[in-house]
Amino acid sequence: MIKVRGLVKAFGVKPVLRGLDFQVDEGEFVAVVGPNGAGKTTLLRILASLTRPTMGEVSLAGLQLPGQSGAARKILGVVSHQPLLYGDLTADQNLRFFGRLYGVAELEDRIPEVLEIVRLSPRRYDLVREYSRGMQQRLAIGRGILHRPELLLFDEPHTGLDPDSADMLDDLLIKVTGEGRTVVMTSHDLIRAGELASRVDILSGGKIARSVKRGEIDPGELNALYYQVTRG
Amino acid sequence: MAEGVGAVGRVGRGSALGGYLRAIGAIVWKDIAAELRSRELLGSMLVFALLVILIFNFALELDLRVRQTVTSGVLWVTFAFAGTLGLNRSMAIEKDRGCLDGLLLAPVDRSALYFGKVLSNLLFMIIVEAIILPLYSLLYNVNLFQPGLIVVILLGSIGYVVVGTLLSAMAVQARTRDILLPILLFPVVLPVLVAAVRATTGILQGLPLEDFQAWLNLLIAYDAIFLGVAIVTFDYVVEE
Numbered sequence A: 001m002i003k004v005r006g007l008v009k010a011f012g013v014k015p016v017l018r019g020l021d022f023q024v025d026e027g028e029f030v031a032v033v034g035p036n037g038a039g040k041t042t043l044l045r046i047l048a049s050l051t052r053p054t055m056g057e058v059s060l061a062g063l064q065l066p067g068q069s070g071a072a073r074k075i076l077g078v079v080s081h082q083p084l085l086y087g088d089l090t091a092d093q094n095l096r097f098f099g100r101l102y103g104v105a106e107l108e109d110r111i112p113e114v115l116e117i118v119r120l121s122p123r124r125y126d127l128v129r130e131y132s133r134g135m136q137q138r139l140a141i142g143r144g145i146l147h148r149p150e151l152l153l154f155d156e157p158h159t160g161l162d163p164d165s166a167d168m169l170d171d172l173l174i175k176v177t178g179e180g181r182t183v184v185m186t187s188h189d190l191i192r193a194g195e196l197a198s199r200v201d202i203l204s205g206g207k208i209a210r211s212v213k214r215g216e217i218d219p220g221e222l223n224a225l226y227y228q229v230t231r232g
Numbered sequence B: 001m002a003e004g005v006g007a008v009g010r011v012g013r014g015s016a017l018g019g020y021l022r023a024i025g026a027i028v029w030k031d032i033a034a035e036l037r038s039r040e041l042l043g044s045m046l047v048f049a050l051l052v053i054l055i056f057n058f059a060l061e062l063d064l065r066v067r068q069t070v071t072s073g074v075l076w077v078t079f080a081f082a083g084t085l086g087l088n089r090s091m092a093i094e095k096d097r098g099c100l101d102g103l104l105l106a107p108v109d110r111s112a113l114y115f116g117k118v119l120s121n122l123l124f125m126i127i128v129e130a131i132i133l134p135l136y137s138l139l140y141n142v143n144l145f146q147p148g149l150i151v152v153i154l155l156g157s158i159g160y161v162v163v164g165t166l167l168s169a170m171a172v173q174a175r176t177r178d179i180l181l182p183i184l185l186f187p188v189v190l191p192v193l194v195a196a197v198r199a200t201t202g203i204l205q206g207l208p209l210e211d212f213q214a215w216l217n218l219l220i221a222y223d224a225i226f227l228g229v230a231i232v233t234f235d236y237v238v239e240e
Helices: A040-047 A069-075 A091-102 A107-117 A133-145 A163-178 A190-196 A219-230 B016-038 B040-060 B064-096 B099-104 B110-140 B147-171 B177-204 B209-238
Strands: A002-011 A014-024 A029-033 A055-060 A063-065 A076-079 A151-155 A182-187 A199-204 A207-213
Touching: A002 A040, A014 A040, A014 A207, A029 A040, A029 A190, A040 A055, A040 A151, A040 A182, A063 A069, A069 A076, A076 A133, A091 A107, A091 A133, A091 B016, A107 A133, A133 A163, A163 A182, A163 A190, A182 A190, A190 A199, A190 A219, A199 A219, A207 A219, B016 B040, B016 B110, B040 B064, B040 B110, B064 B099, B064 B110, B064 B147, B064 B177, B099 B110, B110 B147, B110 B209, B147 B177, B147 B209, B177 B209
Parallel strands: A029 A182, A029 A199, A076 A151, A151 A182
Antiparallel strands: A002 A014, A002 A055, A055 A063, A199 A207
């Protein structure tokens, strides 16, 4: 589903990604962990075609980026730590807007369906600016899955969530993965990443320094491995 | 109610042009719906425009004949300043909550996003102008209800918004966006302002069309050229 070869991204003269190779198969759930500034968000933004790579090859479902980014965005759902929602619109209006933008079929049926999935049906006509952080993040997930994407990118989705909201998000992530979607999630939470993902990639020095499949090591060992890799 | 996230990849079908127009319409609808709720953008533009014409009215203390000659300048300074305020706010709303990324993720040609923002910015500017014109007429005792003037205001506003939307998308990435936009915008939009002021003066003074036709042509050419430039460059402006 995702193939990245020799990816380099520099901001000015400062390289963030230095010849990164990364592959995700269809239906896989990959968590990318790494210290602040390691390039996790940059990697996700390149996959989402929000940032142009300096060098290297990136393809999603066989579509080359940035050349075929328009087509690639059709199969892509993105949930960031920012909700990407309009506070002055209701949940219904936000989903209606993004649904029109994505050309979602049967939008009138899809909106209540999505609100039910993210458990926000009772607040459908409330302004998003009146939502709690957790509710906004749930609606952001609703926005991300509205057009039924094959590939979901989550950029630190648990940031700022209380434990209940974070657990609810985990339930949703498990549900989404269970339906055969491919998921890439960046996170600082090693335990959560290890529990949710089928593979954890440790990003350090602008490259994927280590890759660990679920079951290969226990959470305590993952922690030790992370510090060993990131502290060099 | 279905609990699943839904079958993968069932995005609605339709022609590319249909999707393009639908995206433009969605952005205009969204901007109007948000503005009806907040009244943030129109409110600030209107108050600012009103203050400008009031200040000029008291500062200049003009007789009727001189008022006829300064009207075009005062009008366009008012529209330009109020317009800058609106352009800044319009793009800041997109940027502040990361909504610009939400727009850029849409599977449509990014020029559709640009056109959508241009149309809503133009709509807000025209609303402000439609309110300011009668007030100006009352305050300055000048008849501004002339069809030719409406055409010039429309052409000038289009040029201003076409360039302003592109540059506001550029400026919004910077921390100093409030200052950056006028610094970037006014030099580029100077031909529009000069042409609009000259054409407005010609109409208000009742000159024959040939006397200010060149300024109208300049406005039309500017609108067309910068629209083309913006369509080609918008994608590069908004992508990191």
